[in-house]
Amino acid sequence: MSELPGIVVNGASGRMGRMLVKLVSESPAARLVGALERPGHDWVGQDVGEAMGGAALGVPVSDDPLEAMAKAQAVIDFTAPAATVALADLAAQARAVHVIGTTGLTDDDITRLAAAARHATIIRAGNMSLGVNLLVQLTRKVAEALDEAFDIEIVETHHKHKVDAPSGTALMLGEAAAEGRGVELDRVADRGRDGITGARTEGHIGFSAIRGGDVVGEHDVIFAGTGERVILRHVATDRAIFARGALKAALWGIGRKPGSYDMMDVLGL
Numbered sequence: 672m673s674e675l676p677g678i679v680v681n682g683a684s685g686r687m688g689r690m691l692v693k694l695v696s697e698s699p700a701a702r703l704v705g706a707l708e709r710p711g712h713d714w715v716g717q718d719v720g721e722a723m724g725g726a727a728l729g730v731p732v733s734d735d736p737l738e739a740m741a742k743a744q745a746v747i748d749f750t751a752p753a754a755t756v757a758l759a760d761l762a763a764q765a766r767a768v769h770v771i772g773t774t775g776l777t778d779d780d781i782t783r784l785a786a787a788a789r790h791a792t793i794i795r796a797g798n799m800s801l802g803v804n805l806l807v808q809l810t811r812k813v814a815e816a817l818d819e820a821f822d823i824e825i826v827e828t829h830h831k832h833k834v835d836a837p838s839g840t841a842l843m844l845g846e847a848a849a850e851g852r853g854v855e856l857d858r859v860a861d862r863g864r865d866g867i868t869g870a871r872t873e874g875h876i877g878f879s880a881i882r883g884g885d886v887v888g889e890h891d892v893i894f895a896g897t898g899e900r901v902i903l904r905h906v907a908t909d910r911a912i913f914a915r916g917a918l919k920a921a922l923w924g925i926g927r928k929p930g931s932y933d934m935m936d937v938l939g940l
């Protein structure tokens with residue numbers, strides 16, 4: 672029997688990294704062959720299983736992406752924008768599928784990822800869960816069906832450690848709503864109101880971000896009309912949903928031709 676596909680986890684000590692190390696190392700469909708952390712991190716050099724407080728997994732944490740990816744078919748990356756952009760070129764060099772969950776990317780970062788995708792298979796989504804990707808489709812449909820008399824507001828809630836806003840998911844939902852309306856999100860997004868803002872502009876899509884405690888992730892898309900509201904909601908209670916989506920994406924991407932893909936491609940939605 673041929674060997675199972677080898678997967679590297681970038682940002683292994685992070686909230687998502689730990690989830691992914693556990694999921695991949697226990698998966699019957701994949702092998703954990705590498706774990707990466709940033710240079711200077713105290714996990715570097717330790718066995719990743721032991722660093723997580725469990726049994727040794729025979730995988731040392733490395734700060735050298737090319738060395739870690741030498742035996743890998745894919746790298747799963749939930750880290751930070753600068754780390755992700757830098758890894759994209761190295762993953763292309765190593766011919767490893769690059770699954771990107773990192774959010775908070777700028778337009779410039781996305782342009783650089785698109786350049787890397789000329790030579791590499793990149794699968795990126797601001798949310799890797801099945802439920803949110805379904806919600807994105809529903810949002811597009813509802814936005815198509817309701818005219819501008821319905822004000823669209825996207826409200827997201829996350830844990831107190833989250834560093835970017837609006838969330839990647841909120842932006843996916845905003846893009847879908849704008850697409851449903853046949854407009855460009857950049858032209859209609861209201862991101863952060865404060866002070867005497869004036870009345871709401873018809874057709875705009877509003878974003879609000881709440882941060883606190885240990886909330887995994889909650890998203891509401893509100894279509895507020897006169898006398899009625901339609902509210903689409905997703906509530907995540909376990910980060911494992913994102914990790915499962917990312918592993919599915921990695922396995923789907925292996926052997927696929929270079930290009931930029933997302934979870935809609937992976938899930939066939």
Ligand SMILES: NC(=O)c1ccc[n+]([C@@H]2O[C@H](COP(=O)([O-])OP(=O)(O)OC[C@H]3O[C@@H](n4cnc5c(N)ncnc54)[C@H](O)[C@@H]3O)[C@@H](O)[C@H]2O)c1
Nearest residue numbers: 682685686687708709749750754772773774797798799913
């Ligand atoms: N797409 C999704 O489904 C989804 C789900 C959850 C989180 N996220 C996103 O994933 C990212 C990480 O989230 P988190 O909660 O795990 O954050 P976290 O801060 O807990 O973890 C990030 C990890 O990346 C590491 N890191 C930073 N720079 C690095 C480098 N150069 N090389 C290797 N590792 C490096 C950090 O040391 C840290 O361990 C965020 O952008 C978050 O929004 C996306």
Ligand SMILES: O=C(O)C1=N[C@H](C(=O)O)CCC1
Nearest residue numbers: 774797798833838839840888
């Ligand atoms: O915990 C996070 O950070 C999350 N980030 C993603 C986002 O920005 O939408 C997905 C939900 C969790």
